[in-house]
Amino acid sequence: MDVDSMSVGGYSRIAGTNVLERAIEAVAPGWALRRSYARMGMEHARSYDAAKMGRRTAGWKATGGSASSELSQGLARIRNRSRDIIRNNEYAKRAVAVFGSNVVGYGITITPEDQNERAAWKAWSESLECDASGDDCLAGMLKLGTAERFSTGEVLFRRRWRRLSDGLTVPMQVQVLEADYLDEMRTGPIGNSGNVCILGKEYDALGTCVAYWLFPEHPGEVAQSRLRSIESQRVPATDVIHYFAKDRPSAVRGVSELAVSLMRYRDTADWNDAEQVRKKMEACVIAIVSSSGPDKQLGLAGEKGVERMRPGMIARIGTSDSVSFNNPIPSSGGGEFMRHQLHALAVGAGITYAQLTGDMSQANFASNRMGLIEFRQMVEQEQWVQMVPKVLMPLRAWWREAALLGGVKLGAVSKDKYAMPRKYQVDPLKDTLTYKEAIRGGGRTLSDVLREDGTDLETYIAERKHELEALEAAGIVVDTNAAVTELGLSGADALKHTEPAA
Numbered sequence: 001m002d003v004d005s006m007s008v009g010g011y012s013r014i015a016g017t018n019v020l021e022r023a024i025e026a027v028a029p030g031w032a033l034r035r036s037y038a039r040m041g042m043e044h045a046r047s048y049d050a051a052k053m054g055r056r057t058a059g060w061k062a063t064g065g066s067a068s069s070e071l072s073q074g075l076a077r078i079r080n081r082s083r084d085i086i087r088n089n090e091y092a093k094r095a096v097a098v099f100g101s102n103v104v105g106y107g108i109t110i111t112p113e114d115q116n117e118r119a120a121w122k123a124w125s126e127s128l129e130c131d132a133s134g135d136d137c138l139a140g141m142l143k144l145g146t147a148e149r150f151s152t153g154e155v156l157f158r159r160r161w162r163r164l165s166d167g168l169t170v171p172m173q174v175q176v177l178e179a180d181y182l183d184e185m186r187t188g189p190i191g192n193s194g195n196v197c198i199l200g201k202e203y204d205a206l207g208t209c210v211a212y213w214l215f216p217e218h219p220g221e222v223a224q225s226r227l228r229s230i231e232s233q234r235v236p237a238t239d240v241i242h243y244f245a246k247d248r249p250s251a252v253r254g255v256s257e258l259a260v261s262l263m264r265y266r267d268t269a270d271w272n273d274a275e276q277v278r279k280k281m282e283a284c285v286i287a288i289v290s291s292s293g294p295d296k297q298l299g300l301a302g303e304k305g306v307e308r309m310r311p312g313m314i315a316r317i318g319t320s321d322s323v324s325f326n327n328p329i330p331s332s333g334g335g336e337f338m339r340h341q342l343h344a345l346a347v348g349a350g351i352t353y354a355q356l357t358g359d360m361s362q363a364n365f366a367s368n369r370m371g372l373i374e375f376r377q378m379v380e381q382e383q384w385v386q387m388v389p390k391v392l393m394p395l396r397a398w399w400r401e402a403a404l405l406g407g408v409k410l411g412a413v414s415k416d417k418y419a420m421p422r423k424y425q426v427d428p429l430k431d432t433l434t435y436k437e438a439i440r441g442g443g444r445t446l447s448d449v450l451r452e453d454g455t456d457l458e459t460y461i462a463e464r465k466h467e468l469e470a471l472e473a474a475g476i477v478v479d480t481n482a483a484v485t486e487l488g489l490s491g492a493d494a495l496k497h498t499e500p501a502a
Helices: 020-028 027-046 068-072 077-090 092-104 114-123 138-152 259-284 334-349 353-357 366-404 429-440 446-451 457-475 491-498
Strands: 003-008 013-016 109-111 154-159 172-178 188-190 195-198 200-202 210-213 235-236 240-244 285-289 320-324 417-419
Touching: 003 334, 013 114, 013 240, 020 027, 077 092, 077 138, 092 138, 092 259, 092 366, 109 114, 114 138, 114 366, 138 154, 138 172, 138 240, 138 366, 154 210, 154 366, 172 366, 195 491, 210 240, 240 366, 259 334, 334 353, 353 366, 417 446, 446 457
Parallel strands: none
Antiparallel strands: 003 013, 109 417, 154 172, 154 240, 188 195, 195 200, 200 210, 210 235, 285 320
C-alpha cells in the first residue's frame, strides 16, 4: 500500500483519503488513526483470494458461529438422512461395516494385571450379562456403538445399577443408546444454578459436563409406554459415556462421518437409477413403424385401443408400412464418471476405494498396500485416541466399582493392557519375516507384535507352554522347536534334548 509522506498530527496519512477522512483528521486525529489502521488491516486480509469479495465469491456464505450453533438447526436432520442413506445405499452400508469391523472387529481384549480381576472381567465381558438388553457381549456392544458413532456421529453408553438379589456376577449392566435420547432442545441456562445446557448436555461454570438430559424412551419408538413421561430427565455425567469425535474445539455433539458425502450418495444413486431406466426404455423400442393405414397402431393390441409394450417387441405392419430400427447409443464415459464418484465417496468415508466397492482392478499390490497403511493409521487413531480413553477406561472404572460392591476380590488398581483386533496381513510371509528380524534386531518386542496380532504376552506364554508340553508328551516334534531348526537335531534327539537333566 502506498503511504503519503505527509504527516498530519504525528501520523502518516494514507494516500487517496476522501473529504470525510480529512475532516475527521482535523477534528479527531486519534479516531482517524484507528480508522486508518483498521482500513489497512482490511486491505491486508483481502490480499487472500478466499477473503476477497467479488463475482467468484458472491454466493459463498460462511457463518462464524460455534460448532453447537451450526448444529442446533440441522443435527437431527443430518442424523436421520444418514440413517436413510445407510438403509437404502449399498455403498454407505459398506462404509459403516468397514469402519466397525476394523476398529472393533471381533473384540478389543482388555487384560487386567490382577489374576482374580482378570478372570472376573473375562467372565462378565464375554457373557450377555453385561448388556442391559441381554442381546450382546461387550465386543458386540462396542461394535454396535462404533457403527452408530460412524453413521450418526455419536452414541451413548449408560450405566444401569442392579440389585444384588438379581443374581448377576456384577450388579451393573451397560445400555447402548442412540443419540436421539439426548434432548437437544434443552439449550440455555438451568435455573439459578449457574449451569448452562447445550444441545442436551449440562455444563457448569468451569465448562465441565456434569449431566445429560435424556428421554426415558426413544422419541420415535413405535410403542411408547404410557407410564413414562416423554419429558427428558437429568442423568449425572458419571453414569453416561458420550462417544463422539470432536471436529472443532467448541463441539459438544458429534456429526455423521457420512455427512460430507450425503448429497453425493443420493445424486449417484439417482444417476444410476436414471441410467437403468434409460436402458430399459431403449430395450422396449426395437422398431419404429410408419403406416398410412388408419387402423394400424404401435405395439400389441390391448383392450379399448390401449397399446402394450414389452422388451424386444416388433409391431405388426402391412404392405404399405415402412420400418426403421432403433439403434441405442451407449452413454460414453459412464463407467469413468461412476468410478470418480465412488472415489469421492471413499475419501469422504475415510476408507479406500477397494474397501468401498470391492473393485481391485484400479489398484496394484503396492498401491493397495500403501492405501491400507494409511487407513490403518486412521483406525489406530480412532482406537487409541477415541475408543480407549473415552469408552474403555470409563467402562473399566464402572466395572471395578460395581465388582467391589458385588463382593469380587480385586487387587490394587493397575494399568490395563489393551490388545486391538488382529490386522490381517496382505503378504503374510514377508510380514512375518519382517517381524522376526525386527525382534531379533531389538527394534521391536514380542509383546508389541503379539498386541498387533490381537493377543497379549501372558496368553501367548500360557498357550505356548501347554502346546509344547502336550506335543512332548505325545512324542511329536515340529520344526517350530528351536532344537530342530537351530541345532539340526533329529526328532528322537530333539526329545532327549528337551528332557530335563537328572
